[in-house]
Amino acid sequence: MLKAALRKFTDLITRAYDGAAGGRRWRGQAEMPVMLSAMHAARGPLARRARYLAGSNPLAASGVEAWVSALVGTGIKPQSSHTNQPVRSELxxxxxxxTxxxxxxxxxxxxxxxxxxxRRMVVDGEAFAVLGTSDDRLRIRLIDAEQVDPSLNRELxxxxxxxxxxxxxxxxxxxxYHILPERPGMPFAHLPLNATRVPAEDxxxxxxxExxxxxxxISWFAPVLLRIADLDSWRDSQLVRQRVAAALAGFVTNSGGTGAPFEGEQTGAALIGGLEPGTIKFLDPGQDIKFSTPADIGAEVIDFARIxxxxxxxxxxxxxxxxxxxHTQINYSSIRASMVEWRRRVEAAQHGVVSFQLIxxxxxxxxxxxxxxxxxxxTVAAALPMKAITPKQQWVDPAKDVKAELDAISGGLMSRRESVASRGLDIxxxxxxxxxxxxxxxxLGLVFTTKPKPTATELIASASEDQHDAHP
Incomplete structure (x- = not known):
């Protein structure tokens, strides 16, 4: 009876998830007990390292620009939702x-x-702006994230x-927000720097x-910083390896035991003028010369880099x-599927982050x-409602996508206003x-066709359909 009760209790507290199990496979693996504390401690190092990689690594720089162009593009435009059309147009x-x-x-x-x-949100994890006035007009001043004093923690x-x-x-x-007048470490910054208290509404x-x-x-590069740094170092090593191997290096050996170097000026470890293109070297009897063989980068190395x-x-x-x-290993279906998912992420960030916190x-x-x-x-209350018009997302196949939207509008599945807004326009x-x-x-007496003339292939296909309908 006691054994059965103990067995039942043991079953209740057993960690059945492999991810929560102990043992050798999980020994030494890192954990994050309190995420807020981890963010508090890691924000600065992550931002500094991401700034360096985004400024010096082409892959990281491309990722930053991809997010900026997708989220903002030519700009997210606020449009008034005032109930009065003339006032709405005036606003x-x-x-x-x-602007x-x-x-x-x-x-x-x-x-x-x-x-x-x-761009700063993607790299540094956050961006700040102070709203002020000049000549009775709104002005926006961007400040560095480090000016919001991260070292200031105090019970009030x-x-x-x-x-x-x-x-x-x-x-x-x-x-x-407690904001420093200048970024710490900037040239000519006046020390000590005392933070100024700025109301949150400004x-x-x-x-x-998250x-x-x-x-x-937190920097958006947090999950990949170490991987980018390792890949960057590996690529540098590969480039140096190929550069050294591709250089025609000659080594002379003398069986007599004397070292007879090439002609030229010795500067440190470098020999200047020893080997030149088209040079013919005559060796003494007993001397031998050997050349290095350039290393070959196999397909598995390229696959590793791509993965x-x-x-x-x-x-x-x-x-x-x-x-x-x-684009060497993708096709139409794969790029379309990836772009659909990408646009979902972009729209979520546009409306849930950029529009809500900035626009x-x-x-x-x-x-x-x-x-x-x-x-x-x-009135102020009537002028406040607005909607954000996001920039147009380019289509993979414009002809099919436009036809699908027209069918959706005619079928009552979407409004024309929604379709126009998706193009970044005000209806x-x-x-x-x-x-x-x-x-x-x-x-001016101009007449334009609303539909292009059908091609020969389209005419043949239409005639075949008509014939099929007439003789099912």
Whole structure:
């Protein structure tokens, strides 16, 4: 009876998952007991190493640019959802006119700021911007992530605290950021640097949340940093090996025991002028010369490099063909399937991260300032609703994709507004442009066909279908 009860208790506490088992196979494997603590400690080293690789490794640089062009492209454009059409058009036009003056440093426009912030989010894990005013207009100033003092951790009492430069109130809501006036380590930085408390509503903090309670962002390169570094070192070793092997190196041996070097000037370990193209060397009797054989890179080495590159692409979330530019082992079906999944990831990040953390706060601040200053009519509450128009995603097969969308619209499975928005366009602006084109064409007596003439193959196929319908 006791043995049966003990056996039953043992069954209840047995770890049946292989991943939770002990034993030799799991001995020495790393664990992450508390993810928030791990993020707190690893944020800085990950960002520094990712910055180096993104600046010096072509594969890492390509992955960064792939995410930036997919998430931002020519820019995510906010469009007003005001119920009054004239006011809505007024808001959209006024915002577009403001975009050129958005950057407080005057280096780019609002859409360029988006690209910079997304690039820093991918590499550093996060990006910051401070919202201010100049000449009664909204201005956005980008700051380095290290200026939000990561070393500032303090209890403020009454359950308030500062964690890595971010201040939280008793309910856990972000209320302020403690920002250094200059980045530590910059030339001519005035020391000591004292952080300034900036209200949270004046700060845009862009990062991808991964766990509840996360305070700062983690570099998107975290899963692949070590693999990229190892691959980079391996490639350097291979290049040096091939370079040395490909150089025509000659070695003279003398059976008499004397060393007779080649003619030339000796500089350290290098012999200058000893061997030149087309040179004929006459050797003394008893002397022999041997040349090195260049090493051959076999197919297995190339396959190893390609597999490693794919692992890195998967870890960064980018299709291998996009990140490496290598299309030698893909076909239409595989690239289409990978791009569909890639676009799902892109859309999730666009709407859940970039639009929510960057586009909406900027629009709310801009719209509020424009209404209160009297430059735009209406109320603040009516001007705040907006939707983000993301850049158009290019199709793998435009003809088939357009036909599928037209069928979906005619079948009531999607609206024309949704289809137009997926192309990064505003339907009202598009309709106005189409109407203006039509009016101009009518005034000039121009007639355009809405459908191209069928090809000979299409005519034959259509005749065959008609004949089949007539004689089933």
């Amino acid at each position: 959209n036009l006024s915002f577009e006119n403001w 050129d003056d958005a950057d407080a440093d005057g280096l780019t426009d609002f859409y360029g700021l988006q690209a910079i912030m997304v 009492g009454d359950s308030r605290r500062i964690v890595q430069g971010v201040e939280f109130d008793a309910s856990g809501r972000r209320v302020a 700060v845009v903090h862009l990062f991808r949340p 766990v509840p309670g996360q305070v700062r962002g 490693t590159e794919r692992e890195i692409s998967v870890g960064l979330g980018v299709p291998p063909a996009v990140m490496t530019g290598d 909406r706060p900027v629009w709310r601040r801009w719209a509020t300032l424009e209404v209160l200053s009297g430059r735009v009519t209406g 009202e602006a598009l309709d106005a442009e189409i109407a203006a084109d039509k009016a101009r064409a009518d005034a």
